[in-house]
Amino acid sequence: GQQVMQIPQYQHVQEGEDFTTYCNSSTTLSNIQWYKQRPGGHPVFLIQLVKSGEVKKQKRLTFQFGEAKKNSSLHITATQTTDVGTYFCALTGGGNKLTFGTGTQLKVEL
Amino acid sequence: DGGITQSPKYLFRKEGQNVTLSCEQNLNHDAMYWYRQDPGQGLRLIYYSQIVNDFQKGDIAEGYSVSREKKESFPLTVTSAQKNPTAFYLCASSRAGDGTDTQYFGPGTRLTVL
Numbered sequence: 001g002q003q004v005m006q007i008p009q010y011q012h013v014q015e016g017e018d019f020t021t022y023c024n025s026s027t028t029l030s031n032i033q034w035y036k037q038r039p040g041g042h043p044v045f046l047i048q049l050v051k052s053g054e055v056k057k058q059k060r061l062t063f064q065f066g067e068a069k070k071n072s073s074l075h076i077t078a079t080q081t082t083d084v085g086t087y088f089c090a091l092t093g094g095g096n097k098l099t100f101g102t103g104t105q106l107k108v109e110l
Numbered sequence: 111d112g113g114i115t116q117s118p119k120y121l122f123r124k125e126g127q128n129v130t131l132s133c134e135q136n137l138n139h140d141a142m143y144w145y146r147q148d149p150g151q152g153l154r155l156i157y158y159s160q161i162v163n164d165f166q167k168g169d170i171a172e173g174y175s176v177s178r179e180k181k182e183s184f185p186l187t188v189t190s191a192q193k194n195p196t197a198f199y200l201c202a203s204s205r206a207g208d209g210t211d212t213q214y215f216g217p218g219t220r221l222t223v224l
Contacts, residue, residue: 006152031210042200042215043153088152092210097143097168100153 004091006101014109019076021104023089032072033090033098034063043088046074079108113137116201116216123195123223131186131219133201140206142184143213146170147198156199159184160206188221195223 005024013019023032031050035043047056049065049072056063060083062075076083089101114135123129135142141160145153155168159178173192178184184203188195200218204211 033212035213042218043202043213044215045212048210048212090213092208097155097158098213099155100145102152105150 004089004099004101006089006104008104009102010105010107012107012109013079015080016078019079019083019106021074021087021089021106022071023073023091023101024071025091027070029069029091031092032065034072034074035088035090035100036085037088037103038085041085046087076106079106081108081110084108114201114203114214114216116199116219118219119217121219121221123221125223126190128190129188129195129221131188131199131201131221133184133186133216135182135184135203135214135216137203137205137214138181139203139214140181141204141211142178143202143204144168144174144176144184144186145200145202147200147218153200156186195221197221 007022033048034046036046037043047063052069053067054065060077064073086103086105088103090098117132143158144156146156147153154170156174157165157168157176159165162178162181165176165178173189175187198218198220201216202213204213
């Protein structure tokens with residue numbers, strides 16, 4: 001089946017530092033979604049990328065889809081304590097279902 | 111977020127008992143999903159349903175069963191055959207079941223089997 005590698009698994013940063021998580025697929029993707037799960041909460045949709053090389057921004061968050069549509073990244077500029085949580089990428093897989101990455105857990109220290 | 115309810119939030123059961131987790135949505139979504147999440151892990155798909163009266167196995171369906179008799183409801187039964195049922199269970203729905211639509215998650219049920 002489709003494999004989704006997400007790195008790093010954990011990231012600790014000082015507040016104000018930048019953060020990036022990467023999602024890599026073994027196959028070419030039609031689209032990719034990103035979700036955020038706060039500690040003790042449930043995943044919440046952030047964004048969907050569809051086009052090769054697409055870049056979308058949401059305030060301090062920048063999402064990018066690779067030119068070959070096999071990878072994606074989420075970059076957070078100047079992290080804040082509200083950014084704490086686990087960030088998941090999700091890919092459309094066989095059988096019309098999403099396959100979630102393993103997630104990157106972000107901790108932000110004051 | 112809103113529109114999907116799961117109950118109860120916490121559930122305790124004795125080993126060997128079947129237990130049914132509730133999931134209801136009022137978003138008029140066609141597709142519904144059940145995921146399992148273990149501590150520090152990602153989401154693994156148990157079952158999904160793209161339309162009423164139809165459902166498909168996900169990646170870890172063994173020991174679980176579902177039904178989809180109504181559009182708004184997709185209950186999950188954790189049977190005694192599930193070897194390690196203690197986990198966080200998340201239900202989700204999407205407008206369509208083609209894998210490209212946003213999925214909206216419920217608050218989850220934390221199941222502990224004693």
